[in-house]
Amino acid sequence: MNVDWTTFWPRIVEATGETLIMVIATLIFGSILGVVMGLLLFVTRQNNILENKIVFNLLNLIINIVRPVPFIIFLVAISQLTRLVVGTTIGTAAAIFPMTIIASFTIARVVENNLVSIDPGVIEAAQAMGASPLRIIFTVLIPEALGPLVLGLTFVSVTLIDFSAVAGTVGGGGLGHVAMTYGYQRFDGSVMIVTVLILIVLVQVAQWIGNTLSRKIMRR
Amino acid sequence: MIEFKQVSKTFKIGPREVHAVKDVTLTVEQGDIFGIIGFSGAGKSTLLRLVNLLERPTSGRIEIGGTDVTSLSAKELRRQRQNIGMIFQNFNLFNSRTVAGNIAYPLKLAGTPKTEISRRVTELLQFVGLADKAANYPDQLSGGQKQRVGIARALASNPDILICDEATSALDPDTTSDILRLLKKVNREFGITILLITHEMEVIQSICTKVAVMEDGEVIETGGVFDVFTDPQHGTTERFIRSVQQDLPSPGILKEWRDAGGGKLYRLLFKGPIANEPVLSRVTAKHGVTFNIVYGSVRELQERLFGNLIVSFAGDPVATAAAIDEIATLTDIEEVIEIER
Numbered sequence: 001m002n003v004d005w006t007t008f009w010p011r012i013v014e015a016t017g018e019t020l021i022m023v024i025a026t027l028i029f030g031s032i033l034g035v036v037m038g039l040l041l042f043v044t045r046q047n048n049i050l051e052n053k054i055v056f057n058l059l060n061l062i063i064n065i066v067r068p069v070p071f072i073i074f075l076v077a078i079s080q081l082t083r084l085v086v087g088t089t090i091g092t093a094a095a096i097f098p099m100t101i102i103a104s105f106t107i108a109r110v111v112e113n114n115l116v117s118i119d120p121g122v123i124e125a126a127q128a129m130g131a132s133p134l135r136i137i138f139t140v141l142i143p144e145a146l147g148p149l150v151l152g153l154t155f156v157s158v159t160l161i162d163f164s165a166v167a168g169t170v171g172g173g174g175l176g177h178v179a180m181t182y183g184y185q186r187f188d189g190s191v192m193i194v195t196v197l198i199l200i201v202l203v204q205v206a207q208w209i210g211n212t213l214s215r216k217i218m219r220r
Numbered sequence: 221m222i223e224f225k226q227v228s229k230t231f232k233i234g235p236r237e238v239h240a241v242k243d244v245t246l247t248v249e250q251g252d253i254f255g256i257i258g259f260s261g262a263g264k265s266t267l268l269r270l271v272n273l274l275e276r277p278t279s280g281r282i283e284i285g286g287t288d289v290t291s292l293s294a295k296e297l298r299r300q301r302q303n304i305g306m307i308f309q310n311f312n313l314f315n316s317r318t319v320a321g322n323i324a325y326p327l328k329l330a331g332t333p334k335t336e337i338s339r340r341v342t343e344l345l346q347f348v349g350l351a352d353k354a355a356n357y358p359d360q361l362s363g364g365q366k367q368r369v370g371i372a373r374a375l376a377s378n379p380d381i382l383i384c385d386e387a388t389s390a391l392d393p394d395t396t397s398d399i400l401r402l403l404k405k406v407n408r409e410f411g412i413t414i415l416l417i418t419h420e421m422e423v424i425q426s427i428c429t430k431v432a433v434m435e436d437g438e439v440i441e442t443g444g445v446f447d448v449f450t451d452p453q454h455g456t457t458e459r460f461i462r463s464v465q466q467d468l469p470s471p472g473i474l475k476e477w478r479d480a481g482g483g484k485l486y487r488l489l490f491k492g493p494i495a496n497e498p499v500l501s502r503v504t505a506k507h508g509v510t511f512n513i514v515y516g517s518v519r520e521l522q523e524r525l526f527g528n529l530i531v532s533f534a535g536d537p538v539a540t541a542a543a544i545d546e547i548a549t550l551t552d553i554e555e556v557i558e559i560e561r
Contacts, residue, residue: 125312128272129326129377130301132294139325143316219357 002188011178016198018092019174022164023202025096027157030103037063037104038111039137049123049133063105071102071163075170095172099163103156110152114145147218154210158203165199175199222248222271222381222415227280229266240266242437243280248430250380253407253414255424255445257460258434264417267434271383271415272304273297284381302330305374305412309386311366313358319369320345320354326377344372348402364395371402375410382406384416388423396420400427421464425449425521433457446522450491467528468556469515477514483532485514486544489552490527499550500531507543509535530556 037059043049044056069077075098079089082097118141126140142149168176175195183192229241240263248254258264269275270282273289282289284300292300313322320341327337345351348368358366367387374382384403388396404427407414418424424431424445432442433456441454452458461467467487468474477485488500495518504511516529533540547553 119310119312121308121310121312122314124274125306125308125314126325128274128301128304128306129329129373130298131329132298135329139328140314144314146316 002186003182003191005190008191012175012194012198015173015175015178015195016202019161019164019168019176019199019202022092022095022099022167022172022174023157023160023206026099026103026160026164027153029096029100030107030156030160031153033100033104034107035111037108038115039141041108041112042115042141043133043137049127049136059108063108066102066105067109071098072166072170074098074102075167090171092173095164095167095174099160099167102163103160106156106159107153110156111145111149114148114152115141117148118144147214150210150214150217154207154214157206157210161199161202161206221250221283221285222413223281223283224267224270225281225283227267227270227277227282229263229270229275230278239437241270241277244437244439246432246439246442248413248415250413251407251411252430253404253428254416255428255431256415256417256434256439257419257421257424257431258417259419259456262434263437264434265385268383268385268415268417271381272301272306302326302377303379303381305371305377305379305382307367307370307374307382307384307387309389311358311363311370311390313366313369313373315358317357318354319350319356319358319361322358322369323372323376326373330377340376344376347375348372362395363391364398367391367395367399368402371399371406375406375412379412381413381415384414386418387416389418389420396423397426403427421460424460425464429522433460444522446491446524446526449521450489450526465517465519465528468530473515474556482514483534485556486531486533487552487554487556488527488529488531488547490518490525490529491551492524492526494551495525495527499547500529503543503546503550504533504535507535507539507546509533509540509543 040055041059041063044052044059046053046056066074078098078101082089082094086094086097088094122144123136123140126136131139164172164174165176165179168174168178169180175198179192179195182188183195224244224246227241227244228239231238231240242263244267256264256267266275270277271284273282277290284304287300289297289300314325317325323341323344324337327340332340341354342351345354348371350365350368350372353361353365353369358369361369370387382403387403388399391399400423403414403416406412416423416428428445430443431445431448432439433448433454434440435456441448441452441457448457449461452461469477474485490499500511510533512532512534514530514532516527516531518525518527520526533543544553
């Protein structure tokens with residue numbers, strides 16, 4: 001049984017909105033947590049401005065444990081925790097929680113990688129001028145790494161569009177849910193094609209925004 | 221005044237200990253342009269970083285203006301660092317900030333009011349000759365211009381001391397002499413004490429008043445630049461000096477001279493005013509001996525003349541010996557004996 005497109009469009013619009021909310025909310029929460037963790041990872045490294053073996057090794061270990069787990073497994077594995085925090089395991093909000101966790105660990109690595117590429121001499125110069133570690137974080141590390149960081153976050157947000165679709169298949173809302181229930185379970189090829197096209201457009205737009213922003217920041 | 225008192229720095233790299241600085245005692249007087257020269261790995265870069273405690277000494281004391289900097293709290297140390305400008309081989313400018321933004325950075329750290337910052341930035345840009353580059357970003361500048369920004373940034377907080385980490389090593393010879401002139405101007409106009417490290421004797425020769433030679437973490441020779449240049453005590457020092465001034469003809473020419481039956485060669489050194497006197501012609505004429513200058517130069521060092529001549533004498537052996545003895549009472553003379561170098 002195929003859908004009646006004259007009445008089905010509002011459902012597609014609604015689902016697109018849910019996907020956008022999942023991705024944007026995850027990006028915001030994940031970025032906050034991820035940037036903090038990434039900065040911590042970087043500054044607590046050996047010979048860095050706030051060297052701390054315990055913090056570094058602990059963070060490094062947690063990230064390495066969580067990151068290799070496939071998202072769909074992770075989603076199911078922490079469903080009890082999701083229920084505890086969000087109150088349910090079904091719907092948009094329930095998808096945002098596991099997505100945020102995964103995203104923040106990924107972003108932590110992205111942030112760390114971008115910070116490592118900053119010339120240590122620049123940090124040394126700031127230290128020599130009498131800048132405190134906190135000051136160096138906000139006035140040297142973040143501004144110096146911002147351009148590539150935006151590109152990294154763009155990469156993550158494209159992955160999140162993918163994750164939102166995965167979450168949709170197991171109870172999250174959004175385009176993934178629509179594609180799964182109508183396109184896959186009811187064999188409606190037209191729904192499948194439309195949702196895929198929308199996902200492609202979303203990815204293109206995200207990439208374009210990221211490229212434009214980072215180009216502005218890096219002045220290239 | 222910067223005083224190193226029996227300062228050592230040991231790095232632990234895995235199970236290995238690297239003694240980067242060994243028991244260095246050194247005094248840099250106010251107003252000096254003090255150069256530390258050494259080959260790479262001699263420990264000079266570590267020694268320089270001990271001044272503003274980018275590296276902490278393993279033992280010993282570092283006093284600046286009588287204060288032991290190793291005993292300062294983190295906050296006091298940050299304040300102290302604002303009094304020590306630093307410039308780098310690779311400039312280390314903030315790429316995310318404009319030229320003006322780079323120079324303003326230390327002023328912001330010091331909590332300088334905005335209007336005062338913009339006044340000071342303009343003044344510093346003028347001083348380093350980059351008034352038209354305020355809005356440019358570092359990646360739009362040449363190496364020499366970047367180092368000028370580095371110098372302006374280091375001077376922004378009105379420091380008493382400027383430390384320079386191989387500041388000209390990444391620059392071409394023309395730009396190097398521009399930057400050296402600028403450093404000299406910094407020293408003369410603001411009375412800022414400069415401590416620099418380099419592996420180029422050229423740098424020491426052209427701007428330093430005092431020099432220390434480092435090897436394997438130790439200071440092996442130190443003194444006024446004129447004295448060290450004209451009377452080096454150590455083989456390494458001689459090697460550095462030879463990199464900027466050849467004091468002997470090349471071995472090939474010397475061999476040719478010997479093979480052609482040329483007589484003994486003598487090296488005469490004239491330091492300071494004696495270089496203006498006709499010592500050689502007066503003494504040889506008196507003893508009826510003739511002389512031949514085979515090789516040599518008279519150059520200016522630290523605004524004093526320094527002559528280095530390689531001479532042979534011809535005439536009665538007794539008279540020649542007498543002439544040499546008399547010259548020896550007036551200035552340094554020694555026979556040239558080739559050694560394998």
